[in-house]
Amino acid sequence: MIQIFCSATQYAAATVTAAIRAGQFGPREGVRRVLVVSNTAAAPEVGTPLDRMAGFERLRPEFDQVYSWNEFISPHHPAGWSPRAQDLGLWEKAVRLAWDLGDEPVEIACESIQANPSRAIADIFADSPVHVYADGLMSYGPTRNRIPHGLSSRITRVLHLDLVPGLRPMLLSEYGVRPEAVPREAMVDVLARIGESGAALLAARLPAERRATAVLLGQYLSAIDLISQEEEERLHVRMLRAAARAGHRDVLFKPHPSAPAVYGESLETAAGELGVRLTVLDEPVLAETVFAFLKPELVIGCFSTALMTAAAFYGIPVARVGTEALLERITPYENSNRVPLTIIDAALPDAEAAEPGAAVDLMGAAGELTPLLRAVGYCMQSRKHHALRAETAAWLAANLTGETGYQRYFKRRRLTSLRLPGGAPVRAEALRRNPTLRRAARHLRRTTT
Numbered sequence: 001m002i003q004i005f006c007s008a009t010q011y012a013a014a015t016v017t018a019a020i021r022a023g024q025f026g027p028r029e030g031v032r033r034v035l036v037v038s039n040t041a042a043a044p045e046v047g048t049p050l051d052r053m054a055g056f057e058r059l060r061p062e063f064d065q066v067y068s069w070n071e072f073i074s075p076h077h078p079a080g081w082s083p084r085a086q087d088l089g090l091w092e093k094a095v096r097l098a099w100d101l102g103d104e105p106v107e108i109a110c111e112s113i114q115a116n117p118s119r120a121i122a123d124i125f126a127d128s129p130v131h132v133y134a135d136g137l138m139s140y141g142p143t144r145n146r147i148p149h150g151l152s153s154r155i156t157r158v159l160h161l162d163l164v165p166g167l168r169p170m171l172l173s174e175y176g177v178r179p180e181a182v183p184r185e186a187m188v189d190v191l192a193r194i195g196e197s198g199a200a201l202l203a204a205r206l207p208a209e210r211r212a213t214a215v216l217l218g219q220y221l222s223a224i225d226l227i228s229q230e231e232e233e234r235l236h237v238r239m240l241r242a243a244a245r246a247g248h249r250d251v252l253f254k255p256h257p258s259a260p261a262v263y264g265e266s267l268e269t270a271a272g273e274l275g276v277r278l279t280v281l282d283e284p285v286l287a288e289t290v291f292a293f294l295k296p297e298l299v300i301g302c303f304s305t306a307l308m309t310a311a312a313f314y315g316i317p318v319a320r321v322g323t324e325a326l327l328e329r330i331t332p333y334e335n336s337n338r339v340p341l342t343i344i345d346a347a348l349p350d351a352e353a354a355e356p357g358a359a360v361d362l363m364g365a366a367g368e369l370t371p372l373l374r375a376v377g378y379c380m381q382s383r384k385h386h387a388l389r390a391e392t393a394a395w396l397a398a399n400l401t402g403e404t405g406y407q408r409y410f411k412r413r414r415l416t417s418l419r420l421p422g423g424a425p426v427r428a429e430a431l432r433r434n435p436t437l438r439r440a441a442r443h444l445r446r447t448t449t
Contacts, residue, residue, distance in 0.1 A: 005109045
């Protein structure tokens with residue numbers, strides 16, 4: 001048996017390595033394990049490949065071979081290339097020859113089966129069982145794109161991090177795929193091992209006498225067109241002001257590794273005005289390494305998954321900034337970022353409105369989040385989750401009032417189009433003008449006369 005593991009990020013590789021070490025892919029005997037790395041950034045040529053990043057040597061022993069998907073399909077970009085259906089057999093032969101796979105049966109473990117390169121590799125090995133693993137909060141939301149039956153019937157499970165204990169992922173649930181959590185202890189251990197080199201870098205970078213007590217998490221919101229670069233810089237300043245108001249005078253800002261390297265001076269200027277010693281960590285160090293090394297008293301971000309790993313894995317108090325405005329602006333409603341945004345907004349305190357500093361009760365959060373996310377998930381992908389309609393309608397009728405604040409998670413236009421509580425009443429004239437209803441009425445008249 002050959003097991004092929006596909007990873008595009010260090011965090012994804014850590015997740016699947018934790019699953020392997022927890023025994024979720026069976027014993028090592030009689031199995032050949034191959035890691036296929038890819039870089040899906042807009043310009044992968046200027047980035048550092050996963051297998052050359054610091055800390056990768058701690059993951060390498062789990063795999064017999066490591067291959068680059070970027071190199072194999074060059075000059076094509078891995079995020080945009082997929083084989084034609086009529087060429088799948090030829091591509092399988094090419095992959096088996098290039099990677100010396102012989103005629104052995106293959107299993108595939110990949111992330112984001114809806115997109116390339118995972119989709120392309122799964123299509124090439126058209127008879128192989130597929131294990132999907134998810135390393136972030138999007139696993140709690142519905143599947144973004146339709147998966148053809150020939151592929152969905154091969155998916156055996158969704159491996160996910162238990163970032164909100166008790167909350168069940170919706171990803172691929174419409175196909176009957178069962179979720180399976182990666183043990184938290186295994187993941188924390190893997191993160192600690194790959195973070196050893198990063199910890200040494202942090203020790204040299206951050207003097208012990210001015211160790212940061214608060215960490216700000218940057219994302220790449222402007223790079224994916226959720227907000228402008230200027231708005232993202234203002235968001236970082238708001239995080240800094242919230243940390244300063246909470247009493248922190250040594251603050252570390254960690255940009256997202258996929259974010260553009262260009263930042264304005266607004267954050268440094270604000271730090272000077274607030275009397276805060278600010279350190280910008282440009283080095284490629286995992287956020288979890290920062291948490292384990294610094295043991296900060298507070299982590300502030302927008303809707304980064306690292307907020308939940310800080311709370312769930314390290315017990316660090318966390319708070320959010322800017323989520324309510326993004327909930328209003330994020331489009332379309334089906335945007336997969338809506339789910340992590342909803343989780344963070346509903347589960348974490350607002351750093352600007354509250355006094356951050358207390359640990360978050362994630363065990364208690366699942367009870368409130370479950371019905372909310374099922375309702376949001378239904379509104380995002382109603383055609384895939386018909387069984388949730390009655391439940392969603394009942395929950396909306398009971399909870400969509402001015403007192404609860406749940407309105408910000410739903411668009412009135414979407415509720416109206418789905419004929420759900422909270423939507424605008426549909427007038428008879430509007431129904432008469434609806435072309436679909438007019439066609440249905442004409443057909444009904446023809447069949448009854």
